[in-house]
Amino acid sequence: MFVDTKHMLLDAQAGHYAVGAFNVENLEFVMAVVAAAQEKNSPVILQTTPGSVKYASLDYFVAMVRTAAEAASVPVALHLDHGDGFDRCVQAIRAGYTSVMIDGSHVSFEDNIALTASVTRIAQAINLPVEAELGKVGGKEDDGPMVAGENPYTDPYEAEEFVARTHCTSLAVGVGTAHGVYHGTPHIEQGVLKAIRSRLEIPLVLHGTSGVPDDQVAEAIRNGVCKVNYATELRQAYSKGYMDYMASNPANFDPKKPAALGMENIKAVVMAHMDNLGSTNKA
Ligand SMILES: [Zn+2]
Numbered sequence: 001m002f003v004d005t006k007h008m009l010l011d012a013q014a015g016h017y018a019v020g021a022f023n024v025e026n027l028e029f030v031m032a033v034v035a036a037a038q039e040k041n042s043p044v045i046l047q048t049t050p051g052s053v054k055y056a057s058l059d060y061f062v063a064m065v066r067t068a069a070e071a072a073s074v075p076v077a078l079h080l081d082h083g084d085g086f087d088r089c090v091q092a093i094r095a096g097y098t099s100v101m102i103d104g105s106h107v108s109f110e111d112n113i114a115l116t117a118s119v120t121r122i123a124q125a126i127n128l129p130v131e132a133e134l135g136k137v138g139g140k141e142d143d144g145p146m147v148a149g150e151n152p153y154t155d156p157y158e159a160e161e162f163v164a165r166t167h168c169t170s171l172a173v174g175v176g177t178a179h180g181v182y183h184g185t186p187h188i189e190q191g192v193l194k195a196i197r198s199r200l201e202i203p204l205v206l207h208g209t210s211g212v213p214d215d216q217v218a219e220a221i222r223n224g225v226c227k228v229n230y231a232t233e234l235r236q237a238y239s240k241g242y243m244d245y246m247a248s249n250p251a252n253f254d255p256k257k258p259a260a261l262g263m264e265n266i267k268a269v270v271m272a273h274m275d276n277l278g279s280t281n282k283a
Helices: 005-015 027-040 050-055 058-071 086-095 109-125 156-166 190-199 214-222 232-248 256-277
Strands: 019-023 044-048 076-083 099-102 130-134 170-173 204-206 225-230
Touching (some): 005 019, 005 076, 005 225, 019 232, 019 256, 027 044, 027 232, 050 076, 050 086, 058 086, 076 086, 086 109, 109 156, 156 170, 156 190, 170 190, 214 256, 225 232, 225 256, 232 256
Parallel strands (some): 019 225, 044 076, 076 099, 099 130, 170 204, 204 225
């Protein structure tokens, strides 16, 4: 089933679990993530960054994900991750994405509101959900470097005003996570999360979750997170499988063989996360 994320996230919120949003890079990622969701009987969000969209195109990802979703019995959504401007969001919606994120976290509070509201106005006309970001998730998801010394945490009072003025349907929050590979153990500020939750009713989104210990993620879900993003771990799993195969079979020139091991690795990572997020058997 090819669906949008709105009811998926509201169901998760009501059921006190989270839906995994897994970044896909190519056909193999799409097949592996949907196969994992099917096996776990779990709803799933596949998402692409502007970097992946530039590598292939919006149309390629829509065609691949729609094909996988229509053959699956579980709900599958396709989301634009870190939408880098009004134009990209409109293009994604027109191409067939079932939800978009507009990332205005790198501009001022007022400019973020104006940018986000411009996207929600278009999306809501056709009833599509919009994720926005307030505060900063550290690290690098394509671009948007963290400025040293800047407070990365989302201010709960600002969040309340932001949602009221933009009408976004979910919010990515800065609570201590970062994109990419962690050096040292990451730490989610659960108190900040609780304070945001107490002022907002919409689903909250956790970015930069690759490498965050499962117990911290589970606690974040108890504190109101309904969508959890994983990108780096899938890239690592795929590349490792591919390279392991080639290391053992250096004469191989059939790309399907190393890719099969990469897909197996992605599937294992995704299935384990679905159990921890609580989305298993929630399709
Ligand atoms: Zn992110």
